[in-house]
Each structure stands twice: as C-alpha cells, then as structure tokens.
Amino acid sequence: MAWLADGRALPGKLFIVEGIDGSGKSTQLDMLRKWLVGQGYCVAFSEWNSSPIVRTITRRGKKKQLLTPTSFSFIHAADFADRMERQMLPALKGGAIVLADRYVYTAFARDAARGVHPDWVRQVYSFAIQPTEAFYFRVTMDESLTRISSGRPELKYYEAGMDLGLSKDPQESYKLFQSRILEQYEKMIAEFELRVIDAALPLLAQHDQVREIVQPHLSGALLAERRGWREVLATEALEGRYLDEIVGPGGEP
Amino acid sequence: MTEVSFYGHGLPGFKKKRLPGRLVVLEGTDGVGRSTQISLLREWLEKEGYAVGATGLKRGKLAGRGLRRAMRGHTLGNITMNLLYATDFVDRLERLIIPALRASFVVLTDRYIYSMIARAQVRGVDPVWVRNLFGFALIPDAVFYLQADVSHLVPRVLNARGFDHWESGMDFLRAPDYYESFVDYQTRLLAQFDAMAGEFGFVRIDANRGIHDVFQDLQAGIQEVVKDMKPPKHPKEGKKDAKRAK
Numbered sequence: 377m378a379w380l381a382d383g384r385a386l387p388g389k390l391f392i393v394e395g396i397d398g399s400g401k402s403t404q405l406d407m408l409r410k411w412l413v414g415q416g417y418c419v420a421f422s423e424w425n426s427s428p429i430v431r432t433i434t435r436r437g438k439k440k441q442l443l444t445p446t447s448f449s450f451i452h453a454a455d456f457a458d459r460m461e462r463q464m465l466p467a468l469k470g471g472a473i474v475l476a477d478r479y480v481y482t483a484f485a486r487d488a489a490r491g492v493h494p495d496w497v498r499q500v501y502s503f504a505i506q507p508t509e510a511f512y513f514r515v516t517m518d519e520s521l522t523r524i525s526s527g528r529p530e531l532k533y534y535e536a537g538m539d540l541g542l543s544k545d546p547q548e549s550y551k552l553f554q555s556r557i558l559e560q561y562e563k564m565i566a567e568f569e570l571r572v573i574d575a576a577l578p579l580l581a582q583h584d585q586v587r588e589i590v591q592p593h594l595s596g597a598l599l600a601e602r603r604g605w606r607e608v609l610a611t612e613a614l615e616g617r618y619l620d621e622i623v624g625p626g627g628e629p
Numbered sequence: 630m631t632e633v634s635f636y637g638h639g640l641p642g643f644k645k646k647r648l649p650g651r652l653v654v655l656e657g658t659d660g661v662g663r664s665t666q667i668s669l670l671r672e673w674l675e676k677e678g679y680a681v682g683a684t685g686l687k688r689g690k691l692a693g694r695g696l697r698r699a700m701r702g703h704t705l706g707n708i709t710m711n712l713l714y715a716t717d718f719v720d721r722l723e724r725l726i727i728p729a730l731r732a733s734f735v736v737l738t739d740r741y742i743y744s745m746i747a748r749a750q751v752r753g754v755d756p757v758w759v760r761n762l763f764g765f766a767l768i769p770d771a772v773f774y775l776q777a778d779v780s781h782l783v784p785r786v787l788n789a790r791g792f793d794h795w796e797s798g799m800d801f802l803r804a805p806d807y808y809e810s811f812v813d814y815q816t817r818l819l820a821q822f823d824a825m826a827g828e829f830g831f832v833r834i835d836a837n838r839g840i841h842d843v844f845q846d847l848q849a850g851i852q853e854v855v856k857d858m859k860p861p862k863h864p865k866e867g868k869k870d871a872k873r874a875k
Contacts, residue, residue, distance in 0.1 A: 427709075429695075429699045429702070429704065429705065429709065429713075430695070430699075430709075430713070432695050432698070433691065433692045433695035433696075433713075433716065436691065436694075436695070437691050437692075440690075442690060442691045442720065442724070443691070444719070444720075444723050444724075445641050445642065446640055446641060446719045446723065446765055447691060447692075447716055447719045447720050447723070450712055450715045450716040450719060451692070451716050453712045453715075454709055454712035454713045454715075454716055457706065457708040457709040457712050458705075458706065458709040460708070461706030461707070461708060461709055462704060462706065490641070491641045491642055492641045493638045493641065495638070496637070496638045496761065496764060496765075499758065499761040499762075500712075500758075500761070500762060502755075502758060503708050503755075503758065
C-alpha cells in the first residue's frame with residue numbers, strides 16, 4: 377500500500393530511492409524496475425525535477441542565478457506536485473507500482489541544508505503520498521565524490537551549493553554542502569523509517585536486499601498487458617517493422 | 630513598514646528588523662479595477678514626491694513567464710498552480726519588493742497572498758496548507774479590499790477583455806457556459822474575501838461606485854500610511870533654521 381496524506385490507502389505501491397549524488401540509487405532503481413517489469417507488473421516511473429511544466433522555470437532560474445533558498449524550495453515543490461498530480465497519484469489509484477527516483481526527503485535534506493525551516497518544508501509537502509517503502513542508499517562523502525567526478529566534467533553552481541557562499545572553490549563547496557545534506561538524511565532515517573542500504577556493498581548484494589524488502593508487497597499488484605503484440609507477430613508472421621517507431625521508454629509500444 | 634513582521638516562519642536568512650518603505654496592497658476580485666487604481670495612485674504618489682514601485686501576480690523574472698505558459702495549457706493541477714504562484718511571489722518579494730522597501734519606496738502591489746488563498750480555498754485546497762505556504766510573506770502596511778458585486782463586475786469584464794478560463798473557474802466548475810461559470814466562481818471568491826477581511830485586517834472600499842470615488846478613498850487611506858515618511862517640504866530652509874537656532 378501507499379497512503380494519501382489523510383491516511384487513506386491507495387491500491388498501488390510506491391517505492392522510492394534516496395541518497396546523495398553518486399550513491400548509486402538510480403542504478404538500483406533501474407535494476408528494480410527491470411526485475412518488476414520482467415515479472416509482468418505494471419510499473420510507472422517518476423524522476424525528481426522532470427516536470428515539463430516547471431522545467432523551463434528551473435532552467436531559467438539556474439542559468440541566471442535567480443534562485444534563493446525559498447524560491448529554490450518552491451520550484452522543486454511545484455515540480456514534485458505536478459508529477460504527483462499527473463503521474464504518481466493516477467498510477468497508484470489504478471493499482472500500479474510506482475518507482476520514484478528521489479522523493480520529498482531530497483527536498484527536506486537540501487532545503488534544510490540551505491537554511492529553510494524544516495517544519496515549514498514538511499508542511500509544504502504535506503500533500504505527498506506516503507511511500508510503501510523508502511530506501512536510503514548510504515555512502516560516504518569521499519566515495520560519492522570519486523564516483524561522480526569520474527563521470528562528468530565539472531560541478532554545477534547549485535549542485536555544488538555555491539549559492540550558499542560556503543566556499544569559492546566548487547569542489548570544497550560541494551563537500552561542505554553535501555556533508556550538511558548527509559547530516560539531514562541521517563536525522564530522517566528514524567523520522568520516516570527509511571530503509572538503509574549500504575551503498576558500499578557490491579551492486580548485486582544491494583539489489584538482493586532491495587528485492588527482499590519489495591517482494592512481500594507485490595501480491596495483488598496490477599499486471600501489465602504487454603505481450604499481446606508479440607503474439608500477433610508470431611502467429612501472423614509479421615516483423616513489427618513499424619512498431620519500432622512507437623516504442624516507449626519501457627521498450628514497449 | 631518600519632517594523633518587519635511575517636505571517637509565519639518568514640524568509641530564511643532574513644534578519645532586518647526595520648524597513649523604511651511602505652507596502653500597500655490592493656486586493657479584490659477580477660475586473661474590480663485594481664490595475665486602473667494602481668496606475669492612478671502611482672502617478673499621484675510620484676507627483677507628491679515619493680519613490681514608487683508597482684508589482685503584481687505573474688510578473689516575476691523567474692517564474693512569471695513560465696506560469697503564464699503553464700496556464701495556457703490544460704494540465705495544471707491545483708497544488709502545482711499554488712506552488713508556481715508561490716514561486717513567482719517569493720521571487721518578487723525577495724528580489725523586488727524588499728529591496729524597494731529598503732530603499733524607502735512606497736510599493737503598490739496588485740493583489741498579494743490573499744487572492745492566492747481565496748482561489749485555492751474555492752478549489753478545495755486545505756486552508757491551513759495554503760496559509761503555511763505563504764508564511765514567508767511580509768505583513769503589509771495596509772490592505773485595501775476593493776469590494777464590488779458580481780453584477781457590477783460582469784459588464785466591466787466584458788468591456789475589457791472578456792471572460793478568461795481561470796477567472797471563470799472553468800477548470801473546476803461544471804457550469805454550462807463561461808457566463809454562468811464566471812458568476813458562480815466570482816460569487817464564491819467574494820465569499821472567501823469577505824471571510825478573510827477580519828483575519829487579515831482589510832480596509833474595505835466600496836468599488837460599486839465610480840473610479841473617482843474609489844480613488845479618493847484610496848488616496849485618503851494611503852495618505853495615512855505614508856504621512857510619516859515625507860521629507861520636510863523645504864529642507865534648505867530647515868537647515869537655515871537649525872543654524873540660526875545655534
């Protein structure tokens with residue numbers, strides 16, 4: 377079950393992953409998705425900061441450095457609300473499994489690290505659905521830095537927390553900012569019953585732990601009707617040449 | 630403003646206890662004549678020698694355009710809309726209103742948080758949640774509520790730019806047409822404003838009357854708010870007097 381803010385249960389299941397950049401949470405969520413899809417479940421996916429309505433505002437704010445801690449907080453809340461109203465809530469009402477890469481805890485951690493009042497942020501997000509399980513991938517600062525610096529050219533302004541004026545050096549600022557965020561995550565483990573996964577473990581060992589926690593929630597979850605077209609191809613001797621043009625992100629038309 | 634106070638937690642990092650400017654809000658439903666009055670008041674105050682700033686919803690540099698764009702579509706949910714309004718509002722508050730108040734401006738704002746609260750409540754959004762959302766808002770020096778009956782609003786709106794999708798509540802009401810929907814929606818909004826008048830200390834102005842009458846009432850009200858900030862009429866003479874006294 378996932379729960380509405382007022383306590384009513386929704387038929388779908390909501391699994392979310394949290395952790396700082398470089399914790400490997402997105403990789404783990406992707407593995408979880410493939411496993412669930414492979415078993416035939418109807419799976420929807422939602423990613424932090426991806427609402428098409430809000431994206432242009434966020435981009436503008438970042439590019440022109442217009443953002444303050446409060447407007448930063450609101451923009452992300454708007455992004456989250458839009459994805460909740462249009463993606464997550466309808467899917468959960470329909471009984472699907474919803475996977476979210478980052479959830480309200482990201483906002484709680486980052487906003488608090490920017491000096492926004494924690495109670496206020498929690499109130500702002502009080503409309504959020506309570507997840508079935510929330511995973512926190514715990515990683516040390518050094519490990520996360522090693523992982524992210526190998527994959528990309530340089531740290532971005534807000535990502536490094538440069539708006540806080542902690543340090544003029546992006547690398548240094550990033551460290552200070554992320555350690556504040558880590559501190560916030562640690563505090564939230566008990567408050568929100570986050571499931572802690574040691575992100576230093578081998579990939580598959582982490583995935584096994586995730587599966588074990590998710591498994592008991594799966595009975596009765598909505599199954600997807602997704603193999604029908606394969607049958608048509610097989611029995612009608614078609615190749616599906618034009619299906620390629622309409623394949624969605626899940627590899628299904 | 631002088632003594633700074635907020636409705637809720639306030640702005641993170643904001644430490645100023647005093648702001649020398651004045652924040653004056655004009656509130657009221659759609660078509661009641663707020664923008665006309667603000668244009669007139671602005672000119673009058675400038676003629677009187679004040680520095681004046683004017684702002685209004687959806688005009689912020691950060692989110693104004695994005696919000697207008699989002700409202701042209703039909704996918705904007707209730708909570709998201711409130712949060713986008715809040716984004717635009719806090720952007721204008723931090724980067725425009727507060728700096729102007731620090732520089733002793735009289736800031737006239739076309740609507741404030743009350744319109745946003747009224748709209749949200751009419752649409753069934755949790756009243757406690759919306760109030761918390763806007764807890765970072767400065768408490769203004771005065772809020773003038775231009776109050777007009779729906780029967781007076783209809784011809785004004787028709788005369789200006791016609792019925793608007795959102796101003797008619799077409800996003801959530803099930804009325805058969807724009808007219809019916811507008812009347813229903815504005816009636817509900819008026820009830821919200823009336824209910825908020827006490828809570829937020831609105832000064833009611835009867836806007837069923839002509840523009841000039843309304844203007845004179847506003848003038849009198851604003852005069853009260855700004856009277857202590859006026860510099861002496863002839864500063865040079867003032868200095869001479871001071872020297873002579875020595």
